[in-house]
Amino acid sequence: MTARRLHRMRQTLERRQPDLQVLLDQVHKPHNLSAILRTCDAVGVPRAHAVSRHQDFTVHRAASSGTGQWVAVETHADLPAAVRAVQGQGMKVYAAHLSEQAVDYRQVDYTKPCCLLLGAEKEGVSEEGAALADGHVIIPMFGLGASLNVSVAAAVILFEAQRQRLAAGQYETPRMAEAEITRTLVEWLHPRIAERCRKEGRPYPALDEDGGVIWTHAPS
Known part of the structure; x- marks a missing residue:
């Protein structure tokens, strides 16, 4: 990435x-x-x-x-x-x-x-x-x-x-909420991690500037 x-x-x-x-x-x-x-x-x-x-x-x-x-x-x-x-x-x-x-x-x-x-x-x-x-x-x-x-x-x-x-200019500014954009990026870039988080009921990790995962708490 x-x-x-x-x-x-x-x-x-x-x-x-x-x-x-x-x-x-x-x-x-x-x-x-x-x-x-x-x-x-x-x-x-x-x-x-x-x-x-x-x-x-x-x-x-x-x-x-x-x-x-x-x-x-x-x-x-x-x-x-x-x-x-x-x-x-x-x-x-x-x-x-x-x-x-x-x-x-x-x-x-x-x-x-x-x-x-x-x-x-x-x-x-x-x-x-x-x-x-x-x-x-x-x-x-x-x-x-x-x-x-x-x-x-x-x-x-x-x-x-x-x-x-x-x-109508509807493509000129984001129409998805920022939280949804971030969530979707995690699902696109790291589908296995996203699936694991969903199964375990944990929030998705953040992403660094290159799309890498940033864990607030290390996964178990």
Whole structure:
């Protein structure tokens, strides 16, 4: 670890957008999941929520080029619980879903707290998901295909959110609390130490200027 790499990680966290998140309902193909997480990292989405029948919610490292580890994934038992968790943080949920109430994805104001709901690869957003969402968005299609791949659709919509937030200056100052930035740096740089601290109920250690661990009390 070098001071330069630590600075880059801190700078990345200072550009994260805590009130811009993604909710994946039954998106289980590893390459799609990994591609979506890679886009999340690129636009500053710090957290994705996932509902899946599969116990092993796997990130395919080859597809994500390692970026999947920089985006937290919070799993939920069912879709209503996931939507409640997101809405409880003050975010509106927009489902990528074709319906009579759907609007062009560019008409949504993504500078406000929001979460993008994406459905399974074949079925798309479920009826339950569509009903729980605060609104529906679509990507206009002018070809013979009816829709885009879920990871491509996620990228299109999230980069529109990035464009709007850049124009609004929302990447210019840190939007994550300093304590959360420091905590995340420890988890990124020293995942084993972070896991041990969580298991033992101890606070995370501090970091020196090169990202090294500074123990206030030596670990047992």
